Amino acid sequence: MNWLWSNLDLIGELTLVHLALSVPAIILSFVISVPIGWLAHRYRWSRGVLLSLCGLLYAIPSLALLVALPVFTGQRATSPVNLVVALTLYGIAVIVRTAADAFDAVEPDLRQSATAMGYSAVGRFWGVELPLAGPVLLSGLRVVIVSTVSLATIGAVIGVQSLGSLFTDGLQRGIEIEIISGIVATIVLAIGLDWLAVLLGRLVMPWSRPDASARRNSMATVERVDAA
Amino acid sequence: MNLLLEGVGWILDPANWTGVGSIPTRIGQHLLISLTVLVIASMIALPTGVFVGHTGRGRELAITVSGGLRALPTLGLLTLFALWLGIGLQAPVIALVILALPPLLAGAYAGLESVDRRTVDAARAMGMREGQIVGKVELPLSLPIVVGGIRSATLQIIATATLAAYVADFGLGRFIFQGLKTRDYPEMLGGSILVILLALVVDGLFAIIQRLAVPAGVRATRSELRSRPARPRTAVGQPIHEGNQQ
Numbered sequence: 001m002n003w004l005w006s007n008l009d010l011i012g013e014l015t016l017v018h019l020a021l022s023v024p025a026i027i028l029s030f031v032i033s034v035p036i037g038w039l040a041h042r043y044r045w046s047r048g049v050l051l052s053l054c055g056l057l058y059a060i061p062s063l064a065l066l067v068a069l070p071v072f073t074g075q076r077a078t079s080p081v082n083l084v085v086a087l088t089l090y091g092i093a094v095i096v097r098t099a100a101d102a103f104d105a106v107e108p109d110l111r112q113s114a115t116a117m118g119y120s121a122v123g124r125f126w127g128v129e130l131p132l133a134g135p136v137l138l139s140g141l142r143v144v145i146v147s148t149v150s151l152a153t154i155g156a157v158i159g160v161q162s163l164g165s166l167f168t169d170g171l172q173r174g175i176e177i178e179i180i181s182g183i184v185a186t187i188v189l190a191i192g193l194d195w196l197a198v199l200l201g202r203l204v205m206p207w208s209r210p211d212a213s214a215r216r217n218s219m220a221t222v223e224r225v226d227a228a
Numbered sequence: 229m230n231l232l233l234e235g236v237g238w239i240l241d242p243a244n245w246t247g248v249g250s251i252p253t254r255i256g257q258h259l260l261i262s263l264t265v266l267v268i269a270s271m272i273a274l275p276t277g278v279f280v281g282h283t284g285r286g287r288e289l290a291i292t293v294s295g296g297l298r299a300l301p302t303l304g305l306l307t308l309f310a311l312w313l314g315i316g317l318q319a320p321v322i323a324l325v326i327l328a329l330p331p332l333l334a335g336a337y338a339g340l341e342s343v344d345r346r347t348v349d350a351a352r353a354m355g356m357r358e359g360q361i362v363g364k365v366e367l368p369l370s371l372p373i374v375v376g377g378i379r380s381a382t383l384q385i386i387a388t389a390t391l392a393a394y395v396a397d398f399g400l401g402r403f404i405f406q407g408l409k410t411r412d413y414p415e416m417l418g419g420s421i422l423v424i425l426l427a428l429v430v431d432g433l434f435a436i437i438q439r440l441a442v443p444a445g446v447r448a449t450r451s452e453l454r455s456r457p458a459r460p461r462t463a464v465g466q467p468i469h470e471g472n473q474q
Contacts, residue, residue, distance in 0.1 A: 055431075056428065056431070058383075059383050059427050059428055059431040060424050060427060060428070061383075061386060061387030061388075061390045061391075061423050061424065061427055062387055062391075063387070063390045063391050063401065063404060063420070063423075064387075064390060064404070064419075064420035064421075064423040064424045064427075065420075065424070067404055067416045067417060067419070067420040068235075068417060068420040068421065068424065070231065071231045071232045071235070071417065077413070077416070146298060146299045147298065149299075150298070150299055150300065150301045150302070153301040153302075153303045153304065154302065154303055154391065156303065157303065157391065157394050157405070158404075158408055159408075163301075164301065164303050164304075166304075167301070167303045167304045167306075167307040167308075168303075168307065168394075170307060170311070171307040171310055171311055171395070174311060176308070176311055176312075179304060179307050179308045179311060180308065182301070182304050183300065183301055183304035183305070183308070186299075186301045186304065187299050187300065187301075190299045191299070
C-alpha cells in the first residue's frame with residue numbers, strides 16, 4: 001500500500017495522459033461515424049460494403065494495428081498520435097453499425113411527415129432524424145467509451161505512456177499494487193466518462209427517458225437533472 | 229509504402245522460416261494457445277449461457293458480468309497474472325480464458341433468448357422434455373448467434389494472445405516484441421501482418437460457419453444475425469420458399 005500513497009501523483013498524471021489519448025479518439029470516432037452510419041442507412045448498396053469494412057477493421061488485433069499503422073500514417077509506432085488514430089479506427093468500427101441501426105430505427109412515417117411539413121433534406125437530418133436516432137447513438141458511444149479507455153492501455157507495451165504504463169512498470173518491478181491501481185484507475189475512468197456521456201445525453205436529449213440500467217447507474221444525477 | 233515492402237520482405241525471407249522461433253512454429257503456437265483457450269472458455273461459458281438463456285434465471289447477473297468484464301483492461305489482467313504465476317504459459321492462458329468468457333456467454337444467452345417463446349411453448353405442448361427443447365429447438369434456432377459469440381471470442385483470443393507474448397515466449401506476438409527490443413521495424417511489421425492475416429482468415433472461416441449454422445428451413449436475415457436485441461425477439465425468419473421479403 002505504501003507504493004500507492006507515495007505514487008498518487010504519478011497515477012493522477014497518467015490518468016490525465018490517458019484522458020488526452022482516449023477522449024480525442026472517442027470524439028473523433030463519433031463525429032466520423034455518424035455520417036458514415038447515415039450513408040449506410042440511406043444507400044442500401046453502401047451498407048454491405050461499409051459494414052463489412054467495419055467488421056474487418058474490428059477483427060484486426062489491436063497490437064498488430066498499432067505496429068502496422070505507421071505504414072499508412074507515416075507516424076512512429078510509438079507516438080501518441082499513432083495510438084489515437086488506432087483507437088479512433090476501432091471506435092469507428094463499433095459506432096458505424098450502431099449509427100446505421102439508429103437511423104434505420106427512425107419511423108419512415110415520421111420522416112415522410114417531416115418532408116410533408118416542408119423540411120429540406122438537410123433540415124430533416126438535423127431537426128428530425130438525428131434527434132430521434134440520438135438515444136441509440138448514445139448507447140453506441142457508451143460502448144466505445146468503455147472499450148477505448150480499456151484499449152488505450154495496450155500502447156504501453158510498445159512505449160506509449162498511459163495508465164497501461166502502470167501494468168508494464170508494475171510487472172518489471174514486481175509491484176502488485178501498481179498493476180491493481182492501474183486496473184482500478186482504468187475502470188474508474190471508463191465508468192466516469194460513461195457517466196458523463198449519460199449526463200450529457202440527458203442534457204442534450206431531455207425527451208429521452210433513461211433506460212433501466214442508466215437509471216440504476218446514475219440515480220442521484222438523474223434526479224438532480226430532473227429537479228433543475 | 230517502403231516500410232510495407234520491408235515488412236513483406238521480412239516475412240518472405242527464407243531465414244525466418246526455419247529454426248527455433250520460425251514463422252511456422254510461431255503460427256502453430258498461436259493457433260494452439262488460441263484453440264486451448266477457446267475450448268476451456270467454451271466449456272465454462274456456453275453451458276452457463278445456455279442455462280441462463282433457457283431458464284431466464286440469473287439473466288441480470290450474466291449481463292452484469294459480461295458487461296463488467298469488458299471494461300477490464302486486458303493488459304492489466306495479463307501482467308497481474310504474470311506477476312502472480314511467473315513468466316510462462318499459465319498466466320496468459322488464465323487471463324485469455326477470463327477475457328473470452330463475456331462474448332461466449334453473451335452469444336449463448338442472447339441466442340437462446342432470441343428464440344420465439346411461442347416456438348418454445350409449442351415444443352413444450354408437444355410433450356418435449358426441457359432437455360429436448362434445448363437440444364432440438366432452442367440450440368438449432370439460436371446457433372447462428374451462438375456461433376457469432378464464438379466468433380468474437382476467437383478474435384478476442386487471437387488479439388490477446390499477441391499481447392500475451394509480452395509475458396511468455398509464445399506466439400506471433402514474439403516477433404513484435406523482439407523487433408521492438410532490437411529496433412527492427414521490418415520484423416515488428418512482418419509479425420503484425422501475420423497476426424492480421426491470421427485474424428482475418430479465422431474471421432472469414434467463422435463467417436462461413438455462421439452461414440452454414442442457419443438450420444434448413446429457417447432463413448435468418450443478415451440484420452437479425454448481427455444485431456443483439458435488448459428484448460427477446462424472434463430470429464426464426466420466414467420459411468425459405470417464401471423468398472426474400474424485406
